[in-house]
Amino acid sequence: MRLRHLAMALSNLPPHPQSDVSLEQYATEGDFAARWIADIVQRGDLGEETRVVDLGAGNGILGIGCLLAGAASVLLVEQDSGCVHEYEGAEWLIGDIKEWSGTEVDLVIMNPPWGVQIAMADRPFLEAAFSSDARVIYLLHSAKATHIENLAKSFDWRGEVVLSGSFRIPAQYEHHRSHQGTTDVAVWRFKRN
DSSP states (O other): OOHHHHHHHHHTSOOOOOOOGGGTOOOOOHHHHHHHHHHHHHTTOOOTTOEEEEETOTTTHHHHHHHHTTOSEEEEEESOGGGOOOOTTEEEEESOGGGOOOOSOSEEEEOOOOSSSSTTTTHHHHHHHHTSSOSEEEEEEETTOOSHHHHHHHTTEEEEEEEEEEEEEESOSTTOOSSEEEEEEEEEEEEEO
16 A cells, blocks of 8 residues: 555544543554555564554554555553544554463554553553564654663563654643643654564
């Protein structure tokens, strides 16, 4: 699928409800997700045999994008049942991240809470991914985050930043003061040592 068509398909998914500030629910835009997934394919980390798990899936944009790019299967793990919608080929696990077994996965992709509202909210997601059977992990996080690489090393993973950019944050919660903000982000790729 061409990058432009992937971006359009992802942009047409049911919107993320973004209703709970404590879950740090911010939607990943279709263009950004498509660019990220195209990079994963180009690196050879996503193919027709790849089993993908999207942790903190929101409306499933990353996992569904992987499915559209040719993944064998996609499991969307999300706590907010308001995010669930039907999409052929995608399965949902609605519940706490700790309910995911960490098995039957080749690639983990995630844009977890970063810990802005609740300190270390990203920790369960990172620990679940680094403890899983995955062979590669992709993570979107704040470019300012300094703890990620050391945590990965403690689980015997090595990482590198493979993409960077700006993430738009619309004013949707009470604490937002400007109409729309942006924050610098980094996409990490992790492999086992």
